[in-house]
Amino acid sequence: MNPDVFFENFELLADAPNGVQKLRELILQLAVMGKLVEQDPNDEPASVLLEKIEAEKKRQIKEKLIRSESFAPIKEDELFFKIPANWEWIRLGQIGDWGAGSTPNRKNPDYYDGTTKWFKSGELNDGYIIESEEKITDLALKECSLRLNKKDDVLIAMYGATIGKVAILDTEATTNQAVCACTCFTGVYNRYLFFLLKAYLKYFASQGAGGAQPNISRIKIVNTVAPLPPLAEQKRIVAKVDELMSLCNKLEARRQKKQEIQSKLNSAALDRMLSAESQEEFEHHWQRICENFDLLYDNPENVGKLRQAILQLAVQGKLVEQNPEDEPASFLIEKINNEKKKLVKEGRIKKNKSFSSIETEEIPNELPKGWTLEYLRNIVLDFQNGTSKRDSSAGEPIPVLRLADIKSGKLCENSVREINLTEKEALNYRVDKGDILVIRVNGSENLVGRFIPCVINRxxxxxxxxxxxxxxxxxxxxxxxxxxxxxxxxRSHILQKTITTAGQKTINQVGLGSLPVLIPPLNEQKRIVEKVEQLMGLCDELELKLRKEREDSGKLMETVVRGLLEGAVPEI
Incomplete structure (x- = not known):
C-alpha cells in the first residue's frame, strides 16, 4: 500500500476502535521501516555514518572514556523487515555507550538527599524528564556503582510493569538498576533512538517474558538488531513523527470532546424521557432518541444507559398507560395472602414467621393509580435454597441446574448435569415453569442477586x-x-443486603425478602413486559448496528496496517 493512502485516510483510521493508539504504534513502525518519509539519494549513506561512528568509538576507547565491546555479526534470520538501500542494520550497542544504574544502600543516610538527580524506572514518561523524586549525594556517586548520565541521554526501563518505557534526560542525572541509559555517538540523533526504542516496545516486552518479574538486561538491549538511517533522514523521520503525533493528540482531544458532548446530550435525552408525564410524551422522547442514535451513541457499551432508563420507566409506571378497568394491585395482595393460607393448611408450604407489611403511610403518594408497594417476602409463596449434594449413589439421576447453566440471564438446556436425588429431594428442590431462580452466591457483584425466570417445563x-x-x-x-x-x-437494595466471605458475595432469604417491590395490576405487568421486550429488541438492533460499524472500522484499520507493514514481523 502506498503510504500516501495512509496519510489521506489518517483521520478516518483514527475513528477505528482504539484507533488513535493504533495510529501512534503504526507511525513508529513505519518510521523504523523507512516508509514514513522519502529517501534522498543525496544523503550520506548509513554505511559511511557507521564508519565514522566506529572511528569515534575507537578514539573514545583509546582515551579510556568508554570500554571496548565487540558484537557478533548480524545474521539474515535476525532481520525483522526490509530496509531502504542506504540504511544499515546495526546492533544497538554499536551506536552509543550504554550503561545501567544502581540503588545506593538505603541504610546509609549519607547517600541520599543530595544534589544529584536519581531516577527510578517508574519515573520514565515517554518524554523528557528533568526533576527526579529523589536525589543522591556526591558520596553515593563516589562509593556506589552509579553512572552519571549526560543531558540528552536516552533511557529505557528494564524491569516489571514499566519494561520498555523510555525517556530523554533534560538534565544530568543517575538512575537505579532498572534503567539503562545510552549516550549516542556522533551521527546518531538521540530522538531517533528514542522513537526506535518506542517502536520496539512489544519486542522488548516479549524478550522479558518468562520470569516471575519480566525483565530485560543491558546485554539484551545492546545486542538487539535495529535499522539505522542516514543522519539527515533520522532528522526528517523525527520531524514527521512529531507532526503526526501532534495530529494524533488533536484527534484524541477532538474525540474526547465529542464523547463529552455525546454524554451530555445522552443524559439530557434520557432525563427528558424519564421525566415524561404521559405515554404520548414518552413515545415522543423515545422516537427522538432513535432518530438521533448515531449522534447520541457511537459505542455499543453505552447502550446500557438506555436499557437502564427503559427499566426505570417501566417500574415507575411511565412505560405504558394505566387502565382504570384493571384490577388494582391491592386486590392481588389479598389473593396472595389467601393462597398462602390455603397452601399452609394443605401442608404444601410451611407457615412462615409473621412479617410486617409496608404501612399505608409508607407508600409513596406518587405511585401510579392501581399500584402498591410490598416486601418481596409477602408476595411470594416461599423461598428455598437448592441442594448441596454434588454426588450420590442413592436415588435417581435428576438434572440439577448450576450457575454454569445460566447464560445472559437465561437458563440453558445444553449441558445440565445430573445428580442422583431421592424422591423426596427431587420434590423439595424441583423448579417449575413460572418459578424464579435467584443467584444466591457468586464472586461477582454484578451477578449475585440476579433473577432468572424459569420458562422451561422440565x-x-x-x-x-x-x-x-x-x-x-x-x-x-x-x-x-x-x-x-x-x-x-x-439492585442497590440487593447489594446492600449482600455479605462477603472469602471473596464470595452472598444474599440470603431474609435479605432477599426485604426487597420492596412496586406492584402494578396484573394486566399492566403483562403490558410492561411486552413493552420492555419490544424496546430492548430495538436496543439490540441499534447495538448490533454499532458493533457492525466498529467491526468494519477495525477491518479497515487491519487492512491498512497489513498493506503498510507487509514483511514486518509481529513483534515490531
Missing amino acids: KWAYCDHLIRVKLPADCIDQHYLRIYAESSEA
Missing part, C-alpha cells in the same frame, strides 16, 4: 448457589419481577 432441580422463588399463580408475572429486580433501586 423435571429439574437446582443447586445451593441458587434460591428458588415460587410465585402465586395469576398474581405476579415472573418477567415483570425480573424487570423490577434489574432496576437501579432494586
Whole structure:
C-alpha cells in the first residue's frame, strides 16, 4: 500500500476502535521501516555514518572514556523487515555507550538527599524528564556503582510493569538498576533512538517474558538488531513523527470532546424521557432518541444507559398507560395472602414467621393509580435454597441446574448435569415453569442477586448457589419481577443486603425478602413486559448496528496496517 493512502485516510483510521493508539504504534513502525518519509539519494549513506561512528568509538576507547565491546555479526534470520538501500542494520550497542544504574544502600543516610538527580524506572514518561523524586549525594556517586548520565541521554526501563518505557534526560542525572541509559555517538540523533526504542516496545516486552518479574538486561538491549538511517533522514523521520503525533493528540482531544458532548446530550435525552408525564410524551422522547442514535451513541457499551432508563420507566409506571378497568394491585395482595393460607393448611408450604407489611403511610403518594408497594417476602409463596449434594449413589439421576447453566440471564438446556436425588429431594428442590431462580452466591457483584425466570417445563432441580422463588399463580408475572429486580433501586437494595466471605458475595432469604417491590395490576405487568421486550429488541438492533460499524472500522484499520507493514514481523 502506498503510504500516501495512509496519510489521506489518517483521520478516518483514527475513528477505528482504539484507533488513535493504533495510529501512534503504526507511525513508529513505519518510521523504523523507512516508509514514513522519502529517501534522498543525496544523503550520506548509513554505511559511511557507521564508519565514522566506529572511528569515534575507537578514539573514545583509546582515551579510556568508554570500554571496548565487540558484537557478533548480524545474521539474515535476525532481520525483522526490509530496509531502504542506504540504511544499515546495526546492533544497538554499536551506536552509543550504554550503561545501567544502581540503588545506593538505603541504610546509609549519607547517600541520599543530595544534589544529584536519581531516577527510578517508574519515573520514565515517554518524554523528557528533568526533576527526579529523589536525589543522591556526591558520596553515593563516589562509593556506589552509579553512572552519571549526560543531558540528552536516552533511557529505557528494564524491569516489571514499566519494561520498555523510555525517556530523554533534560538534565544530568543517575538512575537505579532498572534503567539503562545510552549516550549516542556522533551521527546518531538521540530522538531517533528514542522513537526506535518506542517502536520496539512489544519486542522488548516479549524478550522479558518468562520470569516471575519480566525483565530485560543491558546485554539484551545492546545486542538487539535495529535499522539505522542516514543522519539527515533520522532528522526528517523525527520531524514527521512529531507532526503526526501532534495530529494524533488533536484527534484524541477532538474525540474526547465529542464523547463529552455525546454524554451530555445522552443524559439530557434520557432525563427528558424519564421525566415524561404521559405515554404520548414518552413515545415522543423515545422516537427522538432513535432518530438521533448515531449522534447520541457511537459505542455499543453505552447502550446500557438506555436499557437502564427503559427499566426505570417501566417500574415507575411511565412505560405504558394505566387502565382504570384493571384490577388494582391491592386486590392481588389479598389473593396472595389467601393462597398462602390455603397452601399452609394443605401442608404444601410451611407457615412462615409473621412479617410486617409496608404501612399505608409508607407508600409513596406518587405511585401510579392501581399500584402498591410490598416486601418481596409477602408476595411470594416461599423461598428455598437448592441442594448441596454434588454426588450420590442413592436415588435417581435428576438434572440439577448450576450457575454454569445460566447464560445472559437465561437458563440453558445444553449441558445440565445430573445428580442422583431421592424422591423426596427431587420434590423439595424441583423448579417449575413460572418459578424464579435467584443467584444466591457468586464472586461477582454484578451477578449475585440476579433473577432468572424459569420458562422451561422440565423435571429439574437446582443447586445451593441458587434460591428458588415460587410465585402465586395469576398474581405476579415472573418477567415483570425480573424487570423490577434489574432496576437501579432494586439492585442497590440487593447489594446492600449482600455479605462477603472469602471473596464470595452472598444474599440470603431474609435479605432477599426485604426487597420492596412496586406492584402494578396484573394486566399492566403483562403490558410492561411486552413493552420492555419490544424496546430492548430495538436496543439490540441499534447495538448490533454499532458493533457492525466498529467491526468494519477495525477491518479497515487491519487492512491498512497489513498493506503498510507487509514483511514486518509481529513483534515490531
